Amino acid sequence: MRKSLAKSSLVLISAFAFAMLLNLSGNFSLSTSKSTDACISCHEDKELTYEKDGKIISIYVDPKLYSKSVHGGSECDDCHKGYNPDEIPHSKTKEK
Numbered sequence: 001m002r003k004s005l006a007k008s009s010l011v012l013i014s015a016f017a018f019a020m021l022l023n024l025s026g027n028f029s030l031s032t033s034k035s036t037d038a039c040i041s042c043h044e045d046k047e048l049t050y051e052k053d054g055k056i057i058s059i060y061v062d063p064k065l066y067s068k069s070v071h072g073g074s075e076c077d078d079c080h081k082g083y084n085p086d087e088i089p090h091s092k093t094k095e096k
């Protein structure tokens with residue numbers, strides 16, 4: 001009984017440490033990327049949608065999920081070229 005308790009708390013602790021690690025690196029990449037911060041400031045709104053081809057599409061970006069995703073180290077504008085955060089809608093400024 002005692003032994004298994006110690007073992008499971010060790011698992012918990014290392015899971016926690018791992019989560020901290022993810023969190024740290026996530027915060028790091030978010031706070032160093034200016035354009036990403038600018039994009040996130042609007043796109044972290046869960047209600048944000050737009051209409052594309054007559055369909056309502058969610059354009060919500062979860063900042064926590066994003067920072068932990070494989071793209072977490074990238075700026076939004078590494079991929080979304082020509083999006084001017086000061087212009088709505090920015091679809092028109094898209095480079096094709």
Ligand code: HEC
Pocket residue numbers: 036039040043052057058059060061066071074075076077078079080
């Ligand atoms: C690694 C490249 C990459 C990065 C980095 C990236 N995106 Fe995307 N994003 C894509 C691709 C590819 C799509 C799908 C394009 C489509 O469906 O038209 C997409 C789709 C989207 C959509 C939905 C658009 C639509 O028409 O459905 C939004 C909103 C969006 N991204 C915002 C962001 C924001 C904000 C960031 C930064 C936090 C970001 N993206 C970072 C590649 C990227």
Ligand code: HEC
Pocket residue numbers: 035038039040041042043049050051059076077080083084085086088089090091092094
């Ligand atoms: C001022 C708030 C705001 C900021 C800042 C912002 N967005 Fe948006 N974004 C919106 C709104 C509102 C829409 C939907 C408007 C529309 O196109 O109909 C949208 C739509 C989008 C779409 C989907 C439309 C499309 O053309 O595919 C993408 C992708 C996107 N934004 C990416 C970005 C990126 C990348 C940045 C940072 C460079 C950014 N946004 C900054 C508010 C914002």
